[in-house]
Amino acid sequence: MAFLKIEHLEKSFGSTRVVKDFDLEIQKGEFISLLGPSGCGKTTVLRMVAGFETPSSGAIVIDDKDVVALRPNQRNIGMVFQAYALFPNLTVGENVAFGLKIKGVGKDEREARVKEMLTMIGLPDLGNRYPFQLSGGQQQRVALARALAIQPHVLLLDEPLSALDAKIRVSLRTQIREIQRELQITTIFVTHDQEEALSISDRIVVMNGGVAEQVGAPFEIYNRPATRFVAQFVGTLNLIEADVIAPESGTVRIGTTEISLGRPLKPGRVTLACRPEAVSLGLAEGRPLVLHAEIGEVHFLGAVIRVQARAGRTQLSLDTFNRPDTPPPAAGDKVQVSISPADLLVLEA
């Protein structure tokens, strides 16, 4: 039985439908990410769960209770905002205690809880500081502590890392996930950053145009995208145009090379897709599709080297591990690249 159920949720602003027939079931303690480009409706869904937006239709059920008619202050939800939203007139300790004070929790219990929360986020000595005296990362951790202090049913995270620099983002997202696992709190995380979503989620909802295009575990979303949009939005994708020459056996021709994909295809022209890590430089066992290519740009990324190669009219990206004893290819080198047919996705139009 799902702990949080969103059923046939719709939201329109004027004549514009920004969320269309959105359904989602979230288990207790699950970490779900809403991932999509700007304007896809992910924040609107989150704000409807919080109660800041009223759905045009549909239901939001938390712990068997439809909360659509409830005001935000009646839902017992914790939320962390993109811009921290700490109260500037209150100290860190007072910010964390705010929700408890509103609930009428006694002073001793409040202080103990604040101490516990500040210790949990690793800022036990900053209770007397004001928000303007903290860095962005510290402010966001305090915002997390404030949201969790009231022991909410659900935690909503509205792009909480997007205002932070890259290094802090990585460490804070790890900390958020650890705390979420420890408290087993049901969490919805909104982001447009695929790497964030892939790295910390139990499941990801990829949204586009107000619709959930695919719901699945990060591995599934990345490796088995259900739609062309998901395939293109999540990760880097190589697109290879091919002609189907034997639909029953799934044999296609790419340039002058023919290969069987081992599954039936519609006749005509198809677009095949594969990830950069599915393309090998040189011949490789189990990768019978071999294309002749010329090396273009080579990007040294540290542990990984991303190589651009052109095979006929097809532009390919391929990732190869850095080996200190083997120099990377140089621009203009003529090489062979190999791909396994099993790694090729057939994209629908």
Added chain:
Amino acid sequence: MTDATLAAPAPEPVEVQAPRPRPSRAAALPLKWLGVAPFMLFALLFLIMPTIHIVLGAFQTPEGAFTLRNLQGLAVPQVVRPFMLSIKISVLTAGLGCLFGLILAAAVTKGGLPGWIRDAMLTFSGVASNFAGVPLAFAFIATLGRLGLVTVILKEVFGINLAATGFNLISFLGLTLTYLYFQIPLMILIITPALDGLKREWREAAEILGASGSQYWRMVALPVLWPSLLGTFALLFANSFGAVATAMALTGSSLSIVPIILFAQIRGDVLQDPHLGYAIAFGMIVITGIANLVYIVLRTRAEKWIK
């Protein structure tokens, strides 16, 4: 990869040039400051020099000798009473200006009203906050005077005789009402940016943590605005305390507020004592100076919070 690619590129020959002669600071200064020169000149002639003249005059006899007698003259009832009356009017008009100005500004910034209402109110406030002196006094006499338009309408249409209620425009209450005409718009102009600085996320964060609207205003919004409110109160106080033309045009000399007795001491035929006038002006400078200092300090604090 070849050795050649690993080698550091040879440095390009650098052409050594003689340093260009830089214009001296003294030569650059006039051009840089030319734009603000009129303001500087104006401030020097009409603010700094008169202030110095007043402060020195407050401590001098007509013959130019140092004295504290002028300041002692401030302690007589004929001067203390106007000071108290001025402070009373200033506190009242600043307080009411803050209250009504805040309500109106909050309504147009946070009340979900159409944007054009905000634009219209801010435009009107910009005009009204500078509408003072003889035109304002005349406008109030023409509307709320004994034969004013509103007075007549109230009497003819609604049967309310303002005079019979004891209302007199040329009185403390009348002057207070007249001052509010520019005090409220001034408050709106100053407090609107502070209200805009209240982030939507603060309200939403408070709400999702369980707070009602009134709890949010009591525990977050008003404390955040408090330095701005106090600072604006100080500014409105100073604005009212120094107003002379409106009071003069409206009440003549029947209401003894500080600017009017000051005017009498400097220009009057009977009471003329310019050096007592300097002392009174010095007292006004001190009071408005304190009010403005409070405004600046509190404003700085508010800006630090909401930066």
